[in-house]
Amino acid sequence: MAAQTDQKRPTYFEEVMRKGYERRDFLKFCATMAAYMGLETSGVAQITDALMNKPRLPVIWLHFQECTCCSESFIRSSHPMVADILLDQISLDYTETLMAASGFQAEAAMQDTMKKYKGELEGSIPTAADGVYCCIGGKSALQILEETAANAKAIIAWGSCATHGCVQAAKPNPTKATPVRKLISGKPIINVPGCPPIGEVMAGVIVHVVTFGTIPELDSLGRPKAFYSKRVHDSCQRRPYYDAGMFVESFDDEAAKKGYCLYKVGCKGPSTYNACGVMKWNNGVSNPIISGHGCIGCSEENYWDNGRLYERASVFPGFGIESNADTVGKVALGVTAAGIAAHAIMTNVRKKELISDLIGEGKETEKEI
Numbered sequence: 001m002a003a004q005t006d007q008k009r010p011t012y013f014e015e016v017m018r019k020g021y022e023r024r025d026f027l028k029f030c031a032t033m034a035a036y037m038g039l040e041t042s043g044v045a046q047i048t049d050a051l052m053n054k055p056r057l058p059v060i061w062l063h064f065q066e067c068t069c070c071s072e073s074f075i076r077s078s079h080p081m082v083a084d085i086l087l088d089q090i091s092l093d094y095t096e097t098l099m100a101a102s103g104f105q106a107e108a109a110m111q112d113t114m115k116k117y118k119g120e121l122e123g124s125i126p127t128a129a130d131g132v133y134c135c136i137g138g139k140s141a142l143q144i145l146e147e148t149a150a151n152a153k154a155i156i157a158w159g160s161c162a163t164h165g166c167v168q169a170a171k172p173n174p175t176k177a178t179p180v181r182k183l184i185s186g187k188p189i190i191n192v193p194g195c196p197p198i199g200e201v202m203a204g205v206i207v208h209v210v211t212f213g214t215i216p217e218l219d220s221l222g223r224p225k226a227f228y229s230k231r232v233h234d235s236c237q238r239r240p241y242y243d244a245g246m247f248v249e250s251f252d253d254e255a256a257k258k259g260y261c262l263y264k265v266g267c268k269g270p271s272t273y274n275a276c277g278v279m280k281w282n283n284g285v286s287n288p289i290i291s292g293h294g295c296i297g298c299s300e301e302n303y304w305d306n307g308r309l310y311e312r313a314s315v316f317p318g319f320g321i322e323s324n325a326d327t328v329g330k331v332a333l334g335v336t337a338a339g340i341a342a343h344a345i346m347t348n349v350r351k352k353e354l355i356s357d358l359i360g361e362g363k364e365t366e367k368e369i
């Protein structure tokens with residue numbers, strides 16, 4: 001994704017107005033993005049100023065080995081302006097999925113844009129057999145990636161396919177599907193994993209780049225910390241049942257109907273970092289866990305090879321190596337009881353020390369008199 005230099009291009013605000021939105025809608029969008037990005041109140045003004053005055057950012061969106069669910073997630077966001085960021089505001093100059101042009105016209109559009117700007121990527125890159133498993137316009141996915149990334153300011157890898165290979169890279173990986181970060185070096189790469197990622201998360205990443213002119217702060221896996229710093233487990237509405245050791249044993253039992261914790265039927269929430277539990281999906285009203293299906297850990301590296309989807313993990317993160325779902329409830333209760341007892345003991349010790357100090361001070365006062 002490259003910095004915009006052509007001042008003749010319309011600004012984001014101008015495009016919003018042209019689309020028929022009201023200024024109030026635009027300001028609401030800016031406030032929503034600031035909240036999603038975890039910015040302070042002053043961040044709203046920064047986003048508003050940037051989108052009102054900066055020209056649209058041209059984008060090349062490449063599709064390689066993937067199912068296009070990332071694009072679908074983006075354009076079907078609950079907030080209409082999120083979709084417009086893709087379709088209008090960032091000036092999507094090339095994408096095989098949405099562009100009207102085809103054949104030579106499509107290739108010409110990409111080449112013309114590449115002379116000025118660079119872009120984004122969706123999908124893994126097959127490297128086996130000289131990349132023959134994914135070719136566009138007579139070039140392999142790897143060749144197109146290298147050509148497009150050559151002068152890029154930064155690359156955004158949308159979805160689990162582009163960030164860690166996803167199902168295509170699962171064993172035995174016959175096409176040798178490879179994520180972007182293992183093929184491109186010397187360029188900032190923003191990994192936005194998920195199968196698919198949340199549309200508003202994708203919008204937040206773009207808005208950050210546009211507003212501040214830099215990539216957001218990333219974690220050790222190259223993911224924006226604003227959206228991938230908390231475990232799904234930490235914001236799960238079923239967390240109280242987890243703490244109490246109350247688990248679903250099968251998807252059709254009474255525990256499932258009562259909304260108990262889904263860990264025993266394979267939920268990967270305790271080891272998955274994503275914003276699903278906070279931002280949710282479908283206008284912020286639901287996510288897989290609320291709907292009754294455990295988290296599959298799609299934002300984590302190699303999740304297809306990290307055990308069976310409907311089989312619980314052998315260890316339970318956060319309660320020691322030997323802890324698991326059978327003992328976590330007892331452990332949690334034991335820790336609580338121990339904490340209460342320790343608090344009571346320390347309170348009594350402090351009281352005793354205070355009384356001793358007061359007695360000592362009284363004796364000293366008597367001597368002085």
